[in-house]
Amino acid sequence: MADTPFPTGTLMAGKRGLIMGVANKNSIAWAIAQQLAAQGAELAFTYQGEKLLRRVKPLAESVGSSLLVDCDVTNDDQMDAAFATLKDEWGEIDFLVHAIAFAGKDQLAGSFVEQTTREGFKSALDISAYSFVDAARRASEMMKDGGSMITLTYLGSERVIPNYNVMGVAKAALEACTRYIAADLGPRGIRVNAISAGPIKTLAAAGIGSGRHMFRFNKAASALQDNTDPMGVAGAALYLLSDLGLSCTGETHHVDGGFHAIGMPQETALRDSLAE
Ligand code: NAP
Numbered sequence: 001m002a003d004t005p006f007p008t009g010t011l012m013a014g015k016r017g018l019i020m021g022v023a024n025k026n027s028i029a030w031a032i033a034q035q036l037a038a039q040g041a042e043l044a045f046t047y048q049g050e051k052l053l054r055r056v057k058p059l060a061e062s063v064g065s066s067l068l069v070d071c072d073v074t075n076d077d078q079m080d081a082a083f084a085t086l087k088d089e090w091g092e093i094d095f096l097v098h099a100i101a102f103a104g105k106d107q108l109a110g111s112f113v114e115q116t117t118r119e120g121f122k123s124a125l126d127i128s129a130y131s132f133v134d135a136a137r138r139a140s141e142m143m144k145d146g147g148s149m150i151t152l153t154y155l156g157s158e159r160v161i162p163n164y165n166v167m168g169v170a171k172a173a174l175e176a177c178t179r180y181i182a183a184d185l186g187p188r189g190i191r192v193n194a195i196s197a198g199p200i201k202t203l204a205a206a207g208i209g210s211g212r213h214m215f216r217f218n219k220a221a222s223a224l225q226d227n228t229d230p231m232g233v234a235g236a237a238l239y240l241l242s243d244l245g246l247s248c249t250g251e252t253h254h255v256d257g258g259f260h261a262i263g264m265p266q267e268t269a270l271r272d273s274l275a276e
Contacts, residue, residue, distance in 0.1 A: 021099030146189030198256030220273030223258025
């Protein structure tokens, strides 16, 4: 981890965990992975298909990881194989990062009530919410001495965000799943939390109609009047996944410049952003 911009230290020394959802260097999961590695964590990664392996492998190698497993979360055989590989290699793990979501592009624009199809709904909920339940159950079997898990969500679960549509419904389900998983695994010393990040420019965000407006509006209307820095999300992940997060579980923690706290943005900030 030479030249890392992420604070270095030993908060994750001796801890091993699985990162699901690195697609490229802009992925939120990659910022989290770098921060965890900078604090001494040993990491394994899942990727989806050979094309992504080409992108994820050099990133993994840069943080000293050679444990990469192919895994489409909708495929039970691949989930079985991925977690079996992890068990063979490590036996036990300490943490899980779930940063996976998907909805078809046709589901992420226009009218929610008109555009949402049964198949689109099922696939968004399956990939973006059920996959956390499935991964959490499998990961928990490898957490013999307690552990910590996080997932990534967005404010579209709580309020209507134009074009976010079925993904908002999936994120609401994901946050509810987080609470239920936290209650089930709590007695085993496993903490389970969600980070609600503000908009960050990634492949997934590019799929949402009106993305440009979302970034400009978020910047203008947030308390910090700035867009969300992936390093802030990575810092929150470090807190929740390390022993610093002791006693924190079942929580949805906002890292969005305070956007969620604002009822009405300042008129001037808003006017300037719309005029840009
Ligand atoms: P990203 O880099 O595109 O990451 C999304 C990941 O999900 C990719 O690695 C993608 O792999 C994976 N994925 C999708 N379908 C999958 C499947 N069936 N099996 C396995 N993996 C699958 O985008 P990101 O923004 O970092 O997204 C990470 C998480 O943060 C998501 O849950 C997202 O909703 C959440 N989030 C993002 C923002 C934002 O503004 N960017 C804000 C709040 C929350 P493929 O590329 O192979 O499909």
